[in-house]
Each structure stands twice: as C-alpha cells, then as structure tokens.
Amino acid sequence: MTELEIKKTASTPKVWYSADDTTLLIEGRSFPENAREFYSPIIQWIHSNKSDFGTHITVSINLEYYNTASSKFLMEMFHELELIQTEGTCSVTILWHYMEDDDDMRDAGLEYKQFIHVPFEIVSFQ
Secondary structure (H helix, E strand, O other), X not given: OOOOEEOOOOOOOEEEEEOOOOEEEEXXXXXXXXXXXXXXXXXXXXXXXXXXOOOEEEEEEEEEEEOHHHHHHHHXXXXXXXXXXXXXXXXXXXXXXXXXXXXXXXXXXXXHHHHOOOOEEEEEXX
C-alpha cells in the first residue's frame, strides 16, 4: 500500500492514513488555492488502495473550517468511499468531528450524512 501523509499548512489540512487501525484522518483548515489539485490525489489514493484496506476503513474528518471548493471535493471523496462499500470491497465508517459550540460544522456534517449511504457519525468534542 502506498503511504499517505500530507502535512498541514495554513490553508490545507493534515491528511494521514494509519494502516495499523485503517483510519484516514483529515484535520485542520481547508481552503486551498486549488481544491482540485489538493483533493484529487487523495481521492485517487483511496481508489487505488481500496483493496488494501482490509475489511473496514474509518475516515475521521476534523475540520475547523472549509470553503465551498473543499466541500465539493469532500463530497466527491465521500462518494468514492460509498462506492467502495457498495462494491463490497470493505465497510466504511465516516466520523465527522465538530466543536460542540460550532453549529455550522455540526449542520454541515448532518447535511453530508443525508446524501452519503455509509455509516456517518456526528461526533462533538470540547
């Protein structure tokens, strides 16, 4: 399996895959100058490595902020994950983390959850 590790910058989130617990983490702020350039390799990585995830992958999203362009590619990534589960390659769980007083991020997670047909948990933290 190809490793995936993208360091966090001022405008892009940290992206990291842990093979030990089959968890893909996306954490930080997401407003890259070119969202396609940032997210397309991640989506391609998911597609290319889907047979190496084993029986389950957890995708943990913990974004403080993301822009509209990032939102489009997050949805594209979620659809790729949905396809993996539909194909029977492995099961998928998405965890959408938000600070308990951030109603906008909670609502964003709830909106994604309506359109994605994999287990999608909304998780608050302090």
